[in-house]
């Protein structure tokens with residue numbers, strides 16, 4: 122389902138330009154295998170944000186087959202990317218895809234839960250991630266965030282994807298059979314936290330499936 126007018130989305134997507142031509146066949150594989158890789162319009166906003174902020178250390182939760190990690194590697198040639206995937210098959214596919222994409226020297230893949238890996242990295246003294254991308258289990262964003270900020274730089278940019286969940290975060294009518302009520306409640310609570318806690322300055326965007334773009338400030 123589209124959360125904005127379909128023809129408008131199609132028009133915007135007709136202007137899409139990938140960060141690298143090498144992403145074109147990669148996206149095709151994702152779409153063919155029905156892997157929910159970042160939407161074109163989401164990629165375009167991420168591209169603008171990375172272009173403005175020039176991150177050096179990117180932490181991603183939700184690798185899937187590695188498309189967005191490869192995107193970050195191509196669009197941020199000076200950055201290292203740490204990315205976490207829970208599903209073993211997806212992780213294995215990502216390892217191979219990242220190698221084939223020729224960016225395995227800068228993309229570090231982890232198999233496990235996003236929060237647990239962030240906590241482990243913190244214990245190991247890893248820090249200063251200046252761009253954090255959360256794109257995994259929608260009900261768990263709050264715990265991902267709480268652990269990710271521990272390894273974030275003092276003024277990191279945090280982008281959370283799929284916050285509108287096909288519209289249902291905003292309007293229950295998008296979930297007529299109440300199948301996703303827990304996801305909806307948890308996402309609303311997550312967004313309330315991002316909007317109310319003064320360490321975060323957040324804007325909510327109806328791009329793709331909804332994006333929250335957050336400027337984190339450790340010291341206020």
Ligand SMILES: C[S@@+](CC[C@H](N)C(=O)[O-])C[C@H]1O[C@@H](n2cnc3c(N)ncnc32)[C@H](O)[C@@H]1O
Pocket residue numbers: 157158159182183184185186187188189190205206207208211233234235236256257258261
């Ligand atoms: C929307 S896909 C990620 C797409 C990817 N960012 C891209 O654009 O190419 C979400 C992924 O998060 C993974 N995932 C779900 N729960 C997770 C968790 N607790 N920790 C890490 N990854 C998780 C899923 O297995 C799935 O592959």
